[in-house]
Amino acid sequence: MRGLLAGATGLVLVLGAADVSAQDTAYVPTLSTTAQRVCTSDTRQSVLLDARTGAPLGQPATTRETVRFHAAAAGDGGYLFILRFDSDEGDIELDARIAADGSVMAAEVAGSAVAGLIAAELTDAEQLALFMARDIPELALLGRRYGTGDSYYSAAMNQTLLEGVIGRLDIPFPLHGVIDITYRGAGMAQGRASREFSGTITVEGRDTFTNSGVEIRYLGQFDISHDAETGLLLSSHSDHRSSVLRNASLAHDSVATVAVTCEIRPL
Numbered sequence: 001m002r003g004l005l006a007g008a009t010g011l012v013l014v015l016g017a018a019d020v021s022a023q024d025t026a027y028v029p030t031l032s033t034t035a036q037r038v039c040t041s042d043t044r045q046s047v048l049l050d051a052r053t054g055a056p057l058g059q060p061a062t063t064r065e066t067v068r069f070h071a072a073a074a075g076d077g078g079y080l081f082i083l084r085f086d087s088d089e090g091d092i093e094l095d096a097r098i099a100a101d102g103s104v105m106a107a108e109v110a111g112s113a114v115a116g117l118i119a120a121e122l123t124d125a126e127q128l129a130l131f132m133a134r135d136i137p138e139l140a141l142l143g144r145r146y147g148t149g150d151s152y153y154s155a156a157m158n159q160t161l162l163e164g165v166i167g168r169l170d171i172p173f174p175l176h177g178v179i180d181i182t183y184r185g186a187g188m189a190q191g192r193a194s195r196e197f198s199g200t201i202t203v204e205g206r207d208t209f210t211n212s213g214v215e216i217r218y219l220g221q222f223d224i225s226h227d228a229e230t231g232l233l234l235s236s237h238s239d240h241r242s243s244v245l246r247n248a249s250l251a252h253d254s255v256a257t258v259a260v261t262c263e264i265r266p267l
Helices: 004-009 112-119 125-134 137-141 155-169
Strands: 035-050 055-073 079-087 090-098 104-110 176-189 192-209 212-227 233-246 249-266
Touching: 035 233, 090 112, 090 125, 104 112, 104 125, 112 125, 125 155, 137 212, 137 233, 155 176, 155 192, 176 212
Parallel strands: none
Antiparallel strands: 035 055, 035 249, 055 079, 079 090, 090 104, 176 192, 192 212, 212 233, 233 249
């Protein structure tokens, strides 16, 4: 959520200065249940143009979160995913039951950062929990085998993520999108052997709305690094740009950057 929806919402993701090896070998991920990741996530958002003012707006908004994640073994080869966020806005606690193939069976979200929204019925707790669970990077690796150029997400997960993002944008006309994030190979990140993924997510749509031709464009560029030993996220970096055109003229333009760096620790 922090990644894609930061620019259009937040989906989760940095490579940093990882050095990708020229050797091309298959990657069969194994997710550790004896290690955890403790991450710092920094988000920077800027409005470049808003037609209501005709000028750039204010200083960039910046937020920092501490994120903790680990997976516990569950029945039938599945997992319990446990994710915690802490920031100045409060805390978020997410628990999700995950099948061995990466399907999200159930999810619950709580915490001070979302309690008010849920109580005021401004967001649906169950749908928010499912969306957040499907955005956990480690979910993409379950049951997968990667060769260079293979999609980071399975075809089914690609579709589910796009539908979730487009649905949460709540735009009153159809949008379509493409996720094109692929496996790059072995590398080094955060001083550890890593497996590298990179690519883009695009979402766009156009329609006549309130007697005006409206077009929406979103582009996200992602670099993702997983720890080779544990499968846990090591780091990620994503740049996002969202634009709204009205009658072919730019009405709103904003950018965001999300940088995540993680330390792998024993449980």
